[in-house]
Amino acid sequence: MNAFRRTSANLLGCIAAIAAAGALLAPVDASAGKVMDGIRQKGNLVCGVGQAVPGFSAPAANGDLAGIDIDFCKSMAAAVLGDATKVTYRQTSYSDRFVLLASGEIDVLVHDTTTTLNREGAQKARFTSPNYFDGYTFMVAKSLGVDSPDKLADATVCILQGSTFEVNTENFFKSRGLKYTPLVLGTWEQLDAAFFGGRCDAFGGNYGNLAGSRAAHGNASDYIIFPEFITLEPYAPAVYGGDDELFLTARWVMFALVEAERLGITQANVKEMATSSTNPEIQQLLGKTPGNGKDLGLPEDWVVKVVSAVGNYGESFERNLGKSSPLMLDRGLNALWTKGGLMYAAPLR
The missing domain is CATH 3.40.190.10 (Periplasmic binding protein-like II)
Incomplete structure (x- = not known):
């Protein structure tokens, strides 16, 4: 990594940490908003995704959409509805994605989308923590x-x-x-x-x-x-401003995927760890120690359902973008903070 990229990475890490700290100090109101109420009433999440973007949202060999963005949509459905299959994918163009988000035609936008000031300020999108640094x-x-x-x-x-x-x-x-x-x-x-x-x-x-x-x-x-x-382009899922519960859920689902990787929680072992782990951090993350679910208006085992559906962040990256995928990308900036990358989770407690 050259000096420019090291400096940029350090700056982004500092900005992200400051943003997370600010969010943690702000008062939290997890009362359901109009969009979240609608998702629960219809029993389905409408996710705006890209049109044939390999690694992010593209048809797999079986014809189903696959990618790191698709995995986030499944994670949201698992957390909110308890079922990762309850998603309708709306493939959107780059030019109309924010129009569809603002109109309510999609509930969540997960479309290899860069967080920018204009998109949050003028277009009223609310971005979670990044799911990919590019x-x-x-x-x-x-x-x-x-x-x-x-x-x-x-x-x-x-x-x-x-x-x-x-x-x-x-x-x-x-x-x-x-x-x-x-x-x-x-x-x-x-x-x-x-x-x-x-x-x-x-x-x-x-x-x-x-x-x-x-x-x-x-x-x-x-x-x-x-x-x-x-x-540097931090991609992040987004919701439209005004529904705090939906935003908080999307934000903490992303953090949960990253934290699960840090703690060694995988798609294969998550259910066992939820019942047998004696690690206090794991017990709280997976709901054995209650509190996180109540704070977000979700079941206490929402992280178990998320990781059961798509694995942790590292598993999703490797499957869709990493060495096990056709793209064969290195983790780079998308490695955990413990391994020199920018991926971190604010405390889930």
């Missing part, structure tokens, strides 16, 4: 003969409409006094077709998304994804 960069064909983003002068760059990628690309080239030609398209599938079809010299996007496109294309060795991150 970085913006470029992918090029090896045949282009370019080994650094700084050598992309006069390049045609494929960029996704309605994403942070447009601003990131403009800022990158302007800050270096380089000219470029943007090719802005509305869907990731269109971008894939344009880049691999030779219409663009470079493909701008977050590393995880680019790795998914490269893996799906089938000739991964013919393409380079630059390891230099131009910006």
